[in-house]
Amino acid sequence: MEDKKTEEGWEPKIMAFVCNWCTYAGADLAGTSRMHYSPNVRIVKLPCTGRIDPLFVIKAFENGADGVLVSGCHPGDCHYTSGNYHARRRWIVFKSLMDFVGIHPGRLHFSWVSASEAIKWVDLIDRITEEIKKLGPFMEYRGLKK
């Protein structure tokens, strides 16, 4: 879809919205276990994936993100019993709107990473980074910001 040439030395910027209890803790564990992953991701911590508003994602793209990740507890493990189900329902709808708003679906990722899944976190970030590298920089929304 997008045929942007990858600029020399360009590195994608990825924003990750994660829940405090599972994925944030999983990322912490990756740290304490001294695992390594690509440095392109910036985490924004929220209490629960249920708190994450689709507008956050749009805003992130506006502000120069080339990719966005939303990650929380596994279904059934939500710290708040069912917040992640709400999130899931919301995102199924949102994902189907992605094309409509002109964002390649490969730029938005969803995952479940539990507090113990440091390895999954590391693999996830590396995989997403690669994928978004292939898609090239996301320029369409840049202009929108002021």
Place this chain on the structure above:
Amino acid sequence: MPRIGVFVCQCGNNIESTVDTRKVAEEMKDLPGVVFTCSYKFMCSSPGQEMLKEMIKKHDLDGVVVSACSPHMHEATFRKACEKAGLNPYRCEITNIREQCSWVHPDKTKKTGTLKSMDLTRMTIERLKRNRPLKTISMSVTRRALVIGGGIAGIQAALDMAEGGIEVILVEKEPSIGGNMARLSETFPTMDCSQCILTPKMVEAELNENIKLYTYSEVEKVDGYIGNFTVTIRKKARYVKEELCTGCGECWEKCPYKAESEFEMELKERKVIYTPFPQSVPNIPVIDAPDCVMIQKGKCGVCAKVCGPKAIDFEQKDEFIEEKIGAIVVATGYELMPNERFGEYGYGKIKDVISGLQFERLASSSGPTGGRIVRPSDGKEPETVVFIQCVGSRDEKKGVAYCSKVCCMYTAKHTMLYKHKVHHGQAYVFYMDIRSGGKRYEEFVRRAIEHDGAMYLRGRVSRVYEKDGKVIVQGADTLSGTQVEIEADMVVLATAMVPRGSAVELAQRLGIGYDKYGFYNEYHPKLRPVETVNAGIYLAGTCIGPMDIPDSVSMGSAAASKVLSLFAKEKLAREPIVAHVDTPVCNACWDCLTACPYKAIEKEGIRDREGNIVRWHAKVNEGVCQGCGVCVAACRSKCIDLAGYRDEEVFAAINAF
């Protein structure tokens, strides 16, 4: 203009080796609103914290960013330090540059780590600029507890709490407390008589001044939140005035009508006015209204005539009592899966096929046969008894997938009780695995086999049928790889333990989680095994999952200690991370109300001068809200927000990206 201080930690070499903390500090200086930055060796050390406090005062900071380790590590530390320096603790934010930077991006040139640390710190600063000071929510506590279910777990919890000096209300739906344990004969692994160890506890519960017993009662409604619940209890009509009855027993002696005894499970009848069993607590009868001739047809009245203190009252109605309490312990226990589900075992059709609990009654000296083990069909002593384990348990097709945990043990116990009473008898046990994890449990099972001669056959039973007065059991012994057939006199099914039929309904009333079977969910199965997601509500015993008496008792005590430690606090403090509704904007669509997993959102009406409701809006009950933020994302009018994670704050962080 805000006055923000940024403190970048080196964590010895942990951060410093891949992040140039001085450079980070230097860069942040130029951001608007930042008035002080520094890099420091160990921020969490005492000197570090002192320095932080000093700088807050010296530079008159109104907000602090500490770029250090994960907030899960030291957020509390730094917030406390800020508080001591006179700063609102929620004006202190942490940037995680250790777990998220230095440790995961080992670039020795420090370029990567430094860049990312600057990004993250900048995001935190921007977010902090929009942060509002928050106040911990402090709530009063009603120092009374409610226990639902008067089995051994509930009794233990009530006794421990009463002992701790708090008032306890114990609600039991049956006419007597005691639960399933009251049915048992002797108990593994020590073989104490169940009644002998249970009855003293029941009496203690009755006599303890701090315990208020409501038997034949159920919890109808639960309102409020941790520290401040209001419950409505339905006290079912007993048709006997409790304050007058002396428990003399004249009435049930003389009542001319009988009905099936629930307690004896079809093995015996009881009178229409009855106590479930002789040691009932309280020793006050109830009239089983559907079977009472007086209540149904207006004839009889014998019990009223013979009752000296005139305690019988046919006009009694259900009563509703409201109680204010601060915590709830749920201990509603288990029941057995209906065996009728297993047509191939002939339960319900073949009289001599009985359940484990029925066997307990047969073996119990206070049971229908006075402790003689006989066949229900003809009262003869059975010479061959076959015990079938895992009936319904570990059977994902017709029963439940889980293991009921206690049946291996009680089956071994049953073979022993049987052997001790019928010396020439032979017990056979069909098992799949013997699960005897527990102190002295394996030894107990070995004793049943080696000492009392129980014959264990590894395999399942496919069919049970009657032939010539015998019960034929057709099964497999997988160890020899053959089909086997046993001509038995009696068959005992070790049926799955399942939650009470009413468990799910109660869970919904209480707002606690339950699994697909109806067992209640712990907050955390290992680390918080007696708490629930609904603060102030605790669990004990077999309503959580199958367990034996020692475990049920431990959980009762554990739940009690949780309540006691909750009540030890003067006021309950809680994080102010709760949702707020901007009421004038709310259009009462109730999207938030359906979304909230905790039922924390209420409808509030606005009244005009005449008192008519003119408008509705949503309102968050701060005591109940857990701060998940689901409502915020659900609200399309954007009029609900979450303290600490307000839209504005999150957007600020994103904008700084």
Place this chain on the structure above:
Amino acid sequence: MKIPYYPGCTLNTVAKGFDLSARESARTLGFELAELEQWSCCGASFPLTPDNIIGLTSPAKVLIDAAKMDPVVTTLCSVCYNVLKRTAETLAEDTERQKVVEDFIEERYNPSIEVLHFVEILRDRIGFEKVKEKVKRPLGGIKAASYYGCMLLRPFKTMGIDRAEAPTVMEELLEALGLEPVEFPKKIECCGAHLAMTREDVVAKLSGDVIESATGCGAELVVTSCPLCQYNLEEAQSRAIEERRDWKTVPIVYFTQLLGYAMGQTEGVACFDKNRWDARELFKEKGVGSCQG
């Protein structure tokens, strides 16, 4: 009422009485078993392995032809019923296999087709009460064992004609006809089925056990809805009387034979004489079965 009817091979030949008495009974009860215009063998065994498409084609063809008349088809033989019903379920659930089968037969498959056993029609559409009203020759006092075997009941999820482990539908029908049903342990055990072809000894044992289990509970008659069961049980008895002097033989009859006879059909229809042990002798002995009105 006309209900499309699939007789199956065996009812056209060795089990003629089963077929004739059913058709006649239907008429008495006010409906017609309308034989499919063209039909082929159902295959007599449901292909258990999903990759065996060939095995599905012949029953699928039967269903396709039936659906052209009505989206329901009835059958009498337990095996046909089993094969057709499982095929119908399989093809309805598995559109991929349905497609392959369609390509093979070169016809469209109609997944709404419903397969009913004749006894289901009697129970659910006619009602055993109605049957009872039509009884002219009550067979009172005859102790009859309903032998279900495997095919009517298993696999339960698909067949579900009655409770898997404790079915009673046949007993209820017999009761309506005035017989006295006896409960016996082996009523849902296997007769040996197609092992008749390879292991007569095994079949004799299994079927013999079934009969002994029934007679042990007092049965004077064994009732079935499967020609293969009927054959195996009779064969087993023939062998047994050669080997054991004390063996007491019992007639093995189809339920429709009793149904039609009780409702007053002429004796020829049921073909009792085609059974190796003629049930009429038992009726005579017991003094029942004479026509009343």
Place this chain on the structure above:
Amino acid sequence: MKIKIENRALKSEELKHLERITGEVPARCYQCGNCSAGCPLSYMMDYPPSQMIRLLQLGRIEEAKRAESVWLCVSCMQCYARCPKDVSAGTLFEGLRHLALREGKDYRKIKELDMPFLKGAPQQALVCGFRKFVS
């Protein structure tokens, strides 16, 4: 008998093939023995159903294929009705028959059958028998 257990055999292609054509997963069986307890032919089999499944679990598909049990199973589905794990031994047996038949190893030849049987038996016995025993 002694079986040498080999990693390779546990996941052999032929086993996977059997799983594919039957849709059954032997690993789900927890060896409770209910199928063997209920199977009407069990006591005549060299390996009763649960042991046949065990052989498959151990990767011994060759032994399983050679077992006489394969030709004794009548697809009565008693095993499946009683199995708490929803495993159908009967279906696995059919799969094993297919493996044999597809190699062209007929269990019975038509010409071996005796005349009285061919004349007297109901058609369905023959049709079914041919399906089960002849490729």
